[in-house]
Amino acid sequence: MALLEIRHMTHHFGGLRAVHDYNLSIEPGQVRGLIGPNGAGKTTIFNLITGIYRPSEGQILLDGAPIAGLAPYQIADRGLGRTFQDLRLWRHMTVLEHVKLAHYSKLRYGLFGAFFGTPARHREEDRITRRSMELLEMMNVAHLADQLVPNLPYGAQRRVEMARALATGPKVLFLDEPTAGMNPEELIQMMAIIRKVRQSLGLAIFLIEHRLKMVMELCDIIQTLVFGEVIAEGSPEEIQNNPAVIEAYLGKEIVE
Amino acid sequence: MVFFLQNIINALQWGSFYAMIALGYSMVYSILMLFNFAHGDIFMVGAYIGFGVATGLVTLSATGFIALPGWVILVLTILLSMFLTSFVGMIVERVGYRPLRDAPRASAAITGLMIGIILETGNLALMGARRVSFPPLIESVTYNIGGVFVTNKKILIVVVSLAFMLALHLFVQRTRYGMAMRAMAFDFVVVPLMGVPVNTIARLTFAIGSALAAVAGILFGLAYPVLDPYMGIVFGWKAFVAAILGGRGSIMGATLAGFLLGFIEIFVAMIFPSTLRDLIAYSIILLILVFRPHGFFGEPYSARLRL
Amino acid sequence: MEANRDKSPSHPPRGKGALRRACGRVPLLGWLLAILCAVLLEHYLGKALADLLGLRKIPVLLGVVTILKKPLLMPKTVLFVFLIYALPIGLTARLIREPANWLAERLMRMPVLIPAAVHLAILYAILHIWGDVSAYRVLTLKLTLIAVMLTLSLNVINGYMGEFSCSHPGFMALGAYATSVFTVGLFATDKIFGPALLPEALGVYLFPVALFLGGMVAALGALVIAIPSFRTRGDYLAIISLAFLFIVKSMIENLEFVGGPRGLSSQPDYASLPMVFSACALCVWIINNFVRSTIGKALNAVRDDEMAADAMTVNTRRTKMVAFMFAAFWAGVAGGLFAHVLRYVNPATFGIQKLAEVLAMVYFGGLNSVYGSIVGAVSLSMLSEALRPLEIFKWIIIPLLLILVMIFRPTGLIAFKEFDGRRLMQPRNRPDNEV
Incomplete structure (x- = not known):
C-alpha cells in the first residue's frame, strides 16, 4: 500500500x-513533482x-x-508537513520559536504545565529546543536562532520555513515552490538541502515547482497539471518528451 | 395598529440619528480602514456648536436688530454648525489619525478613544457640568392622522436626514472627489500613486462625516432639547455598532443598519419593559453578527488587526 | 573587560555613563533592600521630618499631589522626597552593592522558587510599610495591583493573540458579581440575602475559593466571544465583544436579586493587601509562565498567521478558546477583588469608561509584554491618582500623553519583551549580567 x-x-x-x-x-522515500502553468490548480491541490x-x-x-x-x-499532526509559496512566517517570533512551535501537537505537558511551569514542561521544552536546533543546523540557519524572521535574508527565511515544516515530523513533505524568487546561488543551496532532507530523513517529498531544471533533477515521477487535470505523468524523461506537455507548458518555458 | 404606526414614526426618527452618525464611522472606515472612535463625541460637539449658534441667533433676533423667523434660524444654525464642526473633524484627523496612518490599527483606535475623552472633558471644562437646553427654534405642531400623532419636528427630522443622506450618496457617486474617495476605499496602496491627493481626501472625509454628525446633533437637540457632555458616548457607540452591522465601509449598509437599530430599540421598548431595551437590542445584534459575521453589505475577507 | 575599565585611570567614569554603570551593577535585590530602607525611614522619621519642614503631613504620593495642590510647598516637598527617598535609596544601593550581589548569587544557586519568594517577600514588606502611613495609600496600592491583573489579562487577548477585545469590563463584572454573591450570601448579613449562613471569620479562608468561582464564571462568559472567534476575526469580533459588554451590563441592571442598577454592597472586608498582593503575584507568575511556553506561543502564531499555525499542528480553535477563557478568568478574579476592595459594586462601573481605562493601560505599557502591562498599569494608575488635584484637567493630560505615546511608539512603551524572572534576579557583578 x-x-x-x-x-x-x-x-x-x-x-x-x-x-x-x-x-x-x-511511496515512502519518493520525490514527486507537480508542474503546470500558472492557475492550473497546483496550490489548490496542496490545500x-x-x-x-x-x-x-x-x-x-x-x-x-x-x-x-x-x-x-x-492532518499535519498525522504526517503531512508543508511549506507555503508565500512563506507565511510569524513576524514577531524568533527562528527558534518557529521551529519549536511546530512541535505543538507533540507536546505532552498540557495547560497545567504551561500555567505552572512544571518539571515535565521544562523537560519537554528542552527536548524540543534540542531537536529544533538540530533541524536548524541541518538547514544551516542555527546561528540565526534568536533572530526575528523579518530580519533574515530571503533564502534563510525559506530554510527556516523548511525547518519548521520538518519539525512537525512529516511522513510526506509538501513543498510549494521552494525556490520561488531565489537567486541562482540560493537555488543551488536549496536543492542541496532538499537532497539532504531526502537522504537523512528518508521522507517522501511532493513538490510544486516552476523551475524545470530543478524538477527534472530532483524528482522520480512528475505530474503535469493543466486546468485542474493531470495531462501527463511519468519519469522526467517521459515528461520532457511528452508532446501534450510540450504543447501545454514546456513550449513556452523552453523558449525562455 | 395605530399604536404600531405610531411606533414606526418614532423608530424612523430614532433611526435617523443613528444612521447619520453611523455614516460618519462608515465613511472614515471605507477610506482609512479605521474607526474614528471620537466620532460619537464629534456628534456631541456638533450638538453643542449648534446650541451655541442657535442661542446666539435667537438672542440676536430677540434684540430686534434683525428679527429672523425660527425656520431661518434653524437653516442658518444647521449650515453654520456643519461648517464649524467639520473643522473639528479635520483637526481630529490631523492630530490623531494622520500621524498614525502606518501604525497598527489598534493604536489609532486608542488615539480615537483618547481624543473622545479630551473632547468630553474639554466641553465639561468650558460649559460646566450643568446640562444646557437647546432653544426650541420652531413651534411644535401635532397632526392627528387617523389616531397617529405626528409632530412637525419628527417629519422635519426624518426628511432632513434623508435629504442629507441622499446628498451624500450623490456626492460620492457623481463628483470627482467622491470618485477619488471610492477609489481610495477600493485600494489604499495603489491609488495614491495615481495622483489622488490622499491627505486631502482623508481630511474631506472627516469633514463630511463631522458635518453630518453636526446635523444629527442639531436634529437631536430639536427633538430632545437637553444636552450633556456625555451624550456622545451612548449614541456614538450604538451608531458604531450600526456601522459595523451594515458592513464595513458600506454607506448604504450603515444607513439601513442605523434605521434597523432604531426599529429594534423602539419595538423592543414597545413589547418589553424599557429597562430590557439594551439587553435585547444587543443580544439581537450579537446573534446577527454571529450568524452573519460580515454584516449586511460587508465583504467577507479575513481581516485582522495589524500589529 | 567592562569591569576592568572602571578601575583603569585612562577611562574615568563620566556623567550619565558612570551613573548608569554604577546603577547597572546593583542587583534587583539591592534595589529592593534600598527601597525597603527608605520606606522604613519614612515610617519612623517621616512624621518628624515633615513637622520639621513645616509640612502638615507626609506627602502621600511622592509629593506630586502636594505640589499640585499647593505649589508654594514645592521646595519643602522636594526636599522631603529627596531626603527620604532619593538620597537613602541611592546611598544604600551603592553601599550594599557587593553584599547584595553576593547574596543574590547565593540565592540563585538554590531552586528558583526560593529567590523568587525572597524577592516577593521584600517587595511585599516595602508595600506594606509604605502603605502603613495612610489608608489612602493602601487603597491606591490595592487598586493598582488589580489594574495590573486586568491589564495583563487583556494583553493576553489584545497583545499576544492580536484580537481587539472590548469585553474585559464585562468579564470583570461577572467575576465581581459572582464573588460578591458568594461572600455576601454566605458570610454577611444583608437586606437582599438575609442573615449570614456561616461565621464571617471563616470567610477569609474561603475567599480564594470565591475568587476562583468568580473567575470561572467570567471564563464561562468568555465562551460567548470565544466561539464566534473561530469564524470571525478583527473588527467584527471587536463588535461582538462590545455587544457582550453591553449585554452583561444591562443584564446585571435587570437582575433584581443583585440590586439592579443600585448595585450590591456589604461585601465583607476580605480583600486585604496581602490577599490582593498574592493574587496579583500569582496572576503575573501564571500568565508569564503561559505566554513563555510553546503552548502560549501558539497565540502569537495565530495572531501573525493563523493558516500557518494550523498547518504546523496548532489547534487554533483550542488556542483561541483557552486564550479567551484564561484572560477572562483573571479579569473575573480582578473583578472579585475590586468588589471587595471597594465593598460595593454597581453595573455602571463596568462601562465604556472602564474599557477605555484598561485599553489605555495595555497600549500605553506595550503589547505582547508582561513588563509593559505592569509598567502601563502602575504608571497610569499612579498618574491618575497623582493628578487628582487637577480635577477634570487630568482627563485632558492623560489622554494627551497616550496620544503622544501612540504617535511615537505605536505598540506601547515596552512592547514585545519577554519577562524573565530568573534573569531579573541575577547578581550583576559580572559584566555579562549588566543591564
Missing part, C-alpha cells in the same frame, strides 16, 4: 471546477490534501486511513 494515496479527487469553487479527477500515490479546503469528491488516504475532512492541524 502506498504511503499517501489520492483517488478521484475533484473540487469546485462555486460553479468553477478547480480540480478534476486527481489521482496520486506516493485540498493538507485540509485547508475540503475536496468536493474523492478519497485521501494516509497510511490507509482517510484524512479528507479533518482539520489542517490534524
Whole structure:
C-alpha cells in the first residue's frame, strides 16, 4: 500500500471546477513533482490534501486511513508537513520559536504545565529546543536562532520555513515552490538541502515547482497539471518528451 | 395598529440619528480602514456648536436688530454648525489619525478613544457640568392622522436626514472627489500613486462625516432639547455598532443598519419593559453578527488587526 | 573587560555613563533592600521630618499631589522626597552593592522558587510599610495591583493573540458579581440575602475559593466571544465583544436579586493587601509562565498567521478558546477583588469608561509584554491618582500623553519583551549580567 494515496479527487469553487479527477500515490522515500502553468490548480491541490479546503469528491488516504475532512492541524499532526509559496512566517517570533512551535501537537505537558511551569514542561521544552536546533543546523540557519524572521535574508527565511515544516515530523513533505524568487546561488543551496532532507530523513517529498531544471533533477515521477487535470505523468524523461506537455507548458518555458 | 404606526414614526426618527452618525464611522472606515472612535463625541460637539449658534441667533433676533423667523434660524444654525464642526473633524484627523496612518490599527483606535475623552472633558471644562437646553427654534405642531400623532419636528427630522443622506450618496457617486474617495476605499496602496491627493481626501472625509454628525446633533437637540457632555458616548457607540452591522465601509449598509437599530430599540421598548431595551437590542445584534459575521453589505475577507 | 575599565585611570567614569554603570551593577535585590530602607525611614522619621519642614503631613504620593495642590510647598516637598527617598535609596544601593550581589548569587544557586519568594517577600514588606502611613495609600496600592491583573489579562487577548477585545469590563463584572454573591450570601448579613449562613471569620479562608468561582464564571462568559472567534476575526469580533459588554451590563441592571442598577454592597472586608498582593503575584507568575511556553506561543502564531499555525499542528480553535477563557478568568478574579476592595459594586462601573481605562493601560505599557502591562498599569494608575488635584484637567493630560505615546511608539512603551524572572534576579557583578 502506498504511503499517501489520492483517488478521484475533484473540487469546485462555486460553479468553477478547480480540480478534476486527481489521482496520486506516493511511496515512502519518493520525490514527486507537480508542474503546470500558472492557475492550473497546483496550490489548490496542496490545500485540498493538507485540509485547508475540503475536496468536493474523492478519497485521501494516509497510511490507509482517510484524512479528507479533518482539520489542517490534524492532518499535519498525522504526517503531512508543508511549506507555503508565500512563506507565511510569524513576524514577531524568533527562528527558534518557529521551529519549536511546530512541535505543538507533540507536546505532552498540557495547560497545567504551561500555567505552572512544571518539571515535565521544562523537560519537554528542552527536548524540543534540542531537536529544533538540530533541524536548524541541518538547514544551516542555527546561528540565526534568536533572530526575528523579518530580519533574515530571503533564502534563510525559506530554510527556516523548511525547518519548521520538518519539525512537525512529516511522513510526506509538501513543498510549494521552494525556490520561488531565489537567486541562482540560493537555488543551488536549496536543492542541496532538499537532497539532504531526502537522504537523512528518508521522507517522501511532493513538490510544486516552476523551475524545470530543478524538477527534472530532483524528482522520480512528475505530474503535469493543466486546468485542474493531470495531462501527463511519468519519469522526467517521459515528461520532457511528452508532446501534450510540450504543447501545454514546456513550449513556452523552453523558449525562455 | 395605530399604536404600531405610531411606533414606526418614532423608530424612523430614532433611526435617523443613528444612521447619520453611523455614516460618519462608515465613511472614515471605507477610506482609512479605521474607526474614528471620537466620532460619537464629534456628534456631541456638533450638538453643542449648534446650541451655541442657535442661542446666539435667537438672542440676536430677540434684540430686534434683525428679527429672523425660527425656520431661518434653524437653516442658518444647521449650515453654520456643519461648517464649524467639520473643522473639528479635520483637526481630529490631523492630530490623531494622520500621524498614525502606518501604525497598527489598534493604536489609532486608542488615539480615537483618547481624543473622545479630551473632547468630553474639554466641553465639561468650558460649559460646566450643568446640562444646557437647546432653544426650541420652531413651534411644535401635532397632526392627528387617523389616531397617529405626528409632530412637525419628527417629519422635519426624518426628511432632513434623508435629504442629507441622499446628498451624500450623490456626492460620492457623481463628483470627482467622491470618485477619488471610492477609489481610495477600493485600494489604499495603489491609488495614491495615481495622483489622488490622499491627505486631502482623508481630511474631506472627516469633514463630511463631522458635518453630518453636526446635523444629527442639531436634529437631536430639536427633538430632545437637553444636552450633556456625555451624550456622545451612548449614541456614538450604538451608531458604531450600526456601522459595523451594515458592513464595513458600506454607506448604504450603515444607513439601513442605523434605521434597523432604531426599529429594534423602539419595538423592543414597545413589547418589553424599557429597562430590557439594551439587553435585547444587543443580544439581537450579537446573534446577527454571529450568524452573519460580515454584516449586511460587508465583504467577507479575513481581516485582522495589524500589529 | 567592562569591569576592568572602571578601575583603569585612562577611562574615568563620566556623567550619565558612570551613573548608569554604577546603577547597572546593583542587583534587583539591592534595589529592593534600598527601597525597603527608605520606606522604613519614612515610617519612623517621616512624621518628624515633615513637622520639621513645616509640612502638615507626609506627602502621600511622592509629593506630586502636594505640589499640585499647593505649589508654594514645592521646595519643602522636594526636599522631603529627596531626603527620604532619593538620597537613602541611592546611598544604600551603592553601599550594599557587593553584599547584595553576593547574596543574590547565593540565592540563585538554590531552586528558583526560593529567590523568587525572597524577592516577593521584600517587595511585599516595602508595600506594606509604605502603605502603613495612610489608608489612602493602601487603597491606591490595592487598586493598582488589580489594574495590573486586568491589564495583563487583556494583553493576553489584545497583545499576544492580536484580537481587539472590548469585553474585559464585562468579564470583570461577572467575576465581581459572582464573588460578591458568594461572600455576601454566605458570610454577611444583608437586606437582599438575609442573615449570614456561616461565621464571617471563616470567610477569609474561603475567599480564594470565591475568587476562583468568580473567575470561572467570567471564563464561562468568555465562551460567548470565544466561539464566534473561530469564524470571525478583527473588527467584527471587536463588535461582538462590545455587544457582550453591553449585554452583561444591562443584564446585571435587570437582575433584581443583585440590586439592579443600585448595585450590591456589604461585601465583607476580605480583600486585604496581602490577599490582593498574592493574587496579583500569582496572576503575573501564571500568565508569564503561559505566554513563555510553546503552548502560549501558539497565540502569537495565530495572531501573525493563523493558516500557518494550523498547518504546523496548532489547534487554533483550542488556542483561541483557552486564550479567551484564561484572560477572562483573571479579569473575573480582578473583578472579585475590586468588589471587595471597594465593598460595593454597581453595573455602571463596568462601562465604556472602564474599557477605555484598561485599553489605555495595555497600549500605553506595550503589547505582547508582561513588563509593559505592569509598567502601563502602575504608571497610569499612579498618574491618575497623582493628578487628582487637577480635577477634570487630568482627563485632558492623560489622554494627551497616550496620544503622544501612540504617535511615537505605536505598540506601547515596552512592547514585545519577554519577562524573565530568573534573569531579573541575577547578581550583576559580572559584566555579562549588566543591564
